[in-house]
Amino acid sequence: MKLYDYFRSSAAYRVRIAIELKGLAIQRIPVHLARGEQRRADYLAKNPQGLAPALELDDGTILTQSLAIIDYLDALAPHPLLTPKDPLRAAKVRGVALAIACDIHPLNNRRVLDYLRERLGQDDSGVDAWIHHWALQGGLEAVERLVEPGPFCFGAQPTLADVCLVPQLFAARRFSTPLETLPKLLAVEAHCLAHPAFAAAEPSRQADAEP
Ligand SMILES: N[C@@H](CCC(=O)N[C@@H](CS)C(=O)NCC(=O)O)C(=O)O
Incomplete structure (x- = not known):
């Protein structure tokens, strides 16, 4: 899996924390938001919202929105579960x-x-x-x-x-x-x-x- 990320993006930072808590190995691909790389055609083809983060799965599927990505990671790797079951x-x-x-x-x-x-x-x-x-x-x-x-x-x-x-x-x-x-x-x-x-x-x- 690849995370389209930017060090200072707080939404991407959420996903990084979830990845680290779960001990997942995910490649990080920086998207330089201050230089406008989120608006380049190649990135918009991945995330039409032009925002970081996005998660690319091994089959090429792209997930957007940090909380949706974290929900997916919670289902994939439930230890620790970030949204409690109760x-x-x-x-x-x-x-x-x-x-x-x-x-x-x-x-x-x-x-x-x-x-x-x-x-x-x-x-x-x-x-x-x-x-x-x-x-x-x-x-x-x-x-x-x-x-x-x-x-x-x-x-x-x-x-x-x-x-x-x-x-x-x-x-x-x-x-x-x-x-x-x-x-x-x-x-x-x-x-x-x-x-x-x-x-x-x-x-x-x-x-x-x-x-
Ligand atoms: N609701 C989105 C927010 C994503 C978002 O706004 N990302 C910011 C960085 S924290 C961004 O890419 N901003 C680029 C811009 O505003 O052009 C999520 O949770 O993923």
Whole structure:
């Protein structure tokens, strides 16, 4: 299998964490988002959304969307299972994962920020205000209230919620979003980053990493 990846992509980072937790050997193919490689015809033929990540299976089938890819990996390699079997726990874990992946992350995506700058004429301070507002209010500040006693988001084992949280906090730091209102999430993040699988998936540890 091949993962179309970019070291700084938080959606791809989610998949890298899942791969590392499950101990899978998957080749990484970097797609340089800052240089626009996601919009090249050869990549669009694989992922018509022009987004990273995408997972190419050995028979050439392409899977898109990080959470769909992680669900597939959970079915393929269920140890550890990232979405618990128990329906109530699964719904809670998905609630946090989807809050991050559907309601927070898309608003700080590259193409959205480019649109704010290039089409709506926002300067850096306007774009920063947008990023910080949507990351925190009704975003990570709500997630702070949804997580349960740790050390992970939902107890003693990592789940899809942690897999989504750690990359979103990485993105928040990259955008200099103030995080002091999120003590529980920062404690979960510290615990995750001490785990070898989370550490191996960190952007700075990837072969395509740049300063
Ligand atoms: N919902 C998608 C989001 C994918 C996504 O937005 N990826 C970003 C990087 S984190 C991307 O490729 N951005 C390129 C762009 O906006 O042009 C997923 O979970 O896979």
